[in-house]
Amino acid sequence: MPKDLRSFLRDLTAGAPADLVTIDREIDPKFEITALQRHLEREGRSPTLLFKNVRNLRGEPSGFRLVTNVFADRRKCAVALDLPRNQWRMETSFEFARRARERVKPVVVSREEAPVKEVVKVGKEANLFDLPVVTHHEMDGHPYLVDAIIAADPDTGVYNSSHHRMLVKDHDKLGLWMSPRHLWDYFRRAEEWGEPLPIAHVLGHHPGFYLASEAICPMADDELEVIGGVLGEPLRLVPSEAFGSRLMVPAEAEIVVEAEVLPGVREPEGPFGEFTGYYGPQRWSPVAKVRAITHRRDAMYLNILVGHADTSILGGIPKEAGIYEEIRRAVPNVRAVHFPISGCCRFHAYISIDKKVDGQGVVAGMAAFPHHDELKHVVVVDSDVDAFNEADVMERIRPEEWLKEGDKR
Ligand SMILES: Cc1cc2nc3c(=O)[nH]c(=O)nc-3n(C[C@H](O)[C@H](O)[C@H](O)COP(=O)(O)O)c2cc1C
Ligand SMILES: [Mn+2]
Secondary structure, X not given: OOOOHHHHHHHHHHHOHHHEEEEOOOEOOEOHHHHHHHHHHHOOOOOEEEEOOEEOOOOOEOXXXXXXXXXXXXXXXXXXXXXXXXOOOHHHHHHHHHHHHOOOOOEEXXXXXXXXXXXXXXXXXXXXXXXXXXXXXXXXXXXXXXXXXXXXXXXXXXXXXXXXXXXXXXXXXXXXXXXXXXXXXXXXXXXXXXXXEEXXXXXXXXXXXXXXXXXXXXXXXXXXXXXXXHHOOOOEEEEEOOOEEEEEEEOOOOEEEEEEEOOOOOEEEOOEEOOOXXXXXXXXXXXXXXXXXXXXXXXXXXXXXXXXXXXXXXXXXXXXXXHHHHHHHHOOOEEEXXXXXXXXXXXXXXXXXXXXXXXXXXXXXXXXXXXXXXXXEXXXXXXOOOOOOHHHHHHOOOOHHHHHHHHHO
């Protein structure tokens, strides 16, 4: 069986049934889902949540199930990479990096073999208000989809996959914000020709699909091959409804929203509770028109909670091994690099080294900065300190004279 969100939930519960909590009570996607995630987070718990009875954007029972907190604990990412759950520290980052290097070409399957084509809605039939789209935070302007978007390079046809939130502006209209990275560049070039950019928002797939979408790859690399590498099997693709084989979509997705980003159109987007835990401002941003929605008959909508562990860990693990390798060029005896949740898994790095020579700590710290432009604080500790245990790390950064005092006692 090909890997998908369902196979992952089976793997997750096989070892630890308590890692998946099912909620039967009817729930509204506006604030109620975030409230529960936040409550659990405050208690230090992060089970994956499966809501069986969630309303759509008209306030009616949607018929979809909703899954969230899939990435909120590194142990779940270990399971997603077929590791035992106790190998959640550096082993998980190394395994991700190893797999991301192994490119596996996708394969094309027929519509009949593609679960995502069980329900097909094209044109006026495709209605975003049917979906249980979550409004995460109090000041968010709208409900937002926040899974991964795939698109083909308008010049080369090479595929990119990256996370981009999309706000629901109307039943067939989405807004999105693109930082000046790969998807932004695809759109910029399409727009120069006066052409729309076809995109597919993939709502629900195996977590390996989303971890791979956070890998930083050269622009010319096909990220569907990276996804195949991380999954450990070819990604199965099927032509989209609206764009045919110009935009292939994942056959095992739960839901796919096919849309085109319109050239020459800008409208306000935001505010939005950002990955930093603060609100991002309203900006003039591109707009996309929905062309088709396809889904499984009993589809599970995947929600990712931005500004909390769910997003931080998803963004952090794919980058740790890369920095580790960069530090290792200068300090071969580096042991671990951890981006903790307290720094949104990108602003702080805890590095442990098996120090042999004076000065190696400073070299390791300085080596980290040029390779991660968002880094603000680096703490380097000896390898007897667990870089993945924040309390342990923080205990070692008391003023040195106090530590010396301690030695005397
Ligand atoms: C849950 C989540 C949501 C994200 N939302 C956005 C977004 O709305 N806009 C954006 O530009 N980047 C967003 N990002 C960051 C990009 O996905 C990330 O920079 C990615 O590496 C870009 O892909 P690229 O390297 O192929 O350009 C988000 C990341 C995550 C994990
Ligand atoms: Mn890319």
